[in-house]
Amino acid sequence: MVNTQVNLCGIPLDNPVIPASGTFGYGYEFATWYDINLLGTFSFKGTTQEPRFGNPTPRIAECKAGMINAVGLQNPGVQNVIEEELPKLKPHFSKPVMANVSGFSIEEYIHCCQLLDQEEQIGWLEVNISCPNVHGGGMSFGTSPRAAFDVTKAVKTVTKKPVFIKLTPNVTDIVSIAKACEDGGADGISLINTLLGMRIDLKTKKPVIANKMGGFSGSAIFPVALRMVYQVYEAVSIPIIGIGGVSTAEDVIEMMLAGATAVQVGAANLINPYACKEIIETLPQTMDQYRIQSLQEIIGGAHT
């Protein structure tokens, strides 16, 4: 009997598989496909202080082995998430959920984290300082070690829940940003968010996406994400959630060997609604195949 349990900042997960923010709504939408209590946990849709419609459409473009999205943090706002979305989730999910938060100012991050800190259903906060699809916020905090430090420190003062900072790969030195978050008191690092990309339609000769550029995700980005998890694992001592192009149990194991304590699955949920369920169900046999007894024990196993 293999052991798929991992410990994420003191909270045990039955398995390390976590649907990534923005690909799983507020969870209950997927309850029509399968029992979502199978999941380790999931990270809910990026939530901001005010409701947001997001960017104009088209917001989606297909790529080889991936896709680009420029949704732009569409969400009903933190108040509505607390009053409407979390109660709707409750009958479907009995585990602690990961709350993904985004903002345009430190005050906004503080406001959202303060409110979400009061919610019993929430186990962890995942602070997104890496959205490539909004201007004047999001990613701008994640591209400077100083700003990343400041946001981390600020949200840590308003919550007792473990705080993961979600980082963008669109930087010259991911390690310095991750270290700044650790210095600011982060309990963990989520990486990576999407890579900034674009497509041009040969018929119209114009960008496919209304916002011109968007976040590239899907299988194609797995090696980039894996490399960054590997690099950051060497530099920090807090847990890492590995994200980027994961779509199989093998990918989960590979990401954990690079240094991830848990793994998020994003775009794969959008093409196969059962992606996470299938990964979780095949994990034990895949572990057997590679003679792995316990997932917790392989974290960072690729490092010497």
Add this chain to the structure above:
Amino acid sequence: MHEDVMKQSMFTLETNEKIAKNTYRMALTGDNGDCTAPGQFVNIRLNGFYLRRPISVCERTENGIVLIYKTVGSGTEYMATLERGTELDLLTGLGNGYTTQQSGESPLLIGGGVGVPPLYDLTKLLVSEGKSVTAILGFCTGEEVFYADAFSALGANVIITTEDGSRGIRGYVTHALPLAYSYVYTCGPEPMLKAVYAATTTSGQFSFEERMACGFGACMGCSCKTKYGNKRICKDGPVLEKEEILW
């Protein structure tokens, strides 16, 4: 009302034939139990393509579904090469579809290009309810016309329009509006929907197209604003009530 049931299942390709210029008809056998309303769509996984392809259901048959699609890019061009016996992974029961309670006795159906197919099953349903259906089917050219006889065979009064006048009435679908009708059902490209919105006088249901990733409400890729708040074309649509459209 349509129930919120969606399913992933395998379908088998029975026929896949060209029925007009760049237009193909695909008959599939499989579990169609979740296709509960005309105007819903399926999302098809294709080998070698990352995203599924959303295609509206033309007809729910005894043992499967019929899809009509136009080759507009590499995905649909690949679909056109698929042969009998191919197994396809489909998400079914997607979208809200049309409802017929408000149709009145003489509904007007207006389809443009590959907006025509979902009106086929709607016609069938309306006719079975004893309603007198007029269907305006608009195309760019006569070579692209399909299903005119099929709509007639269901008992609809069919009017064909082509932009170049090579078949039927010359011009757009709005050039062929009858004097009286009780309700409007339409599906087609957005400029056509806008023209129909402006030219028709009754209430109606408008089916929209948008680029989407998941097709089942998760990614927020296909959101639009309506009078009743933000909606996802894939999940809260593709059919919107005329009254809620912000034009």
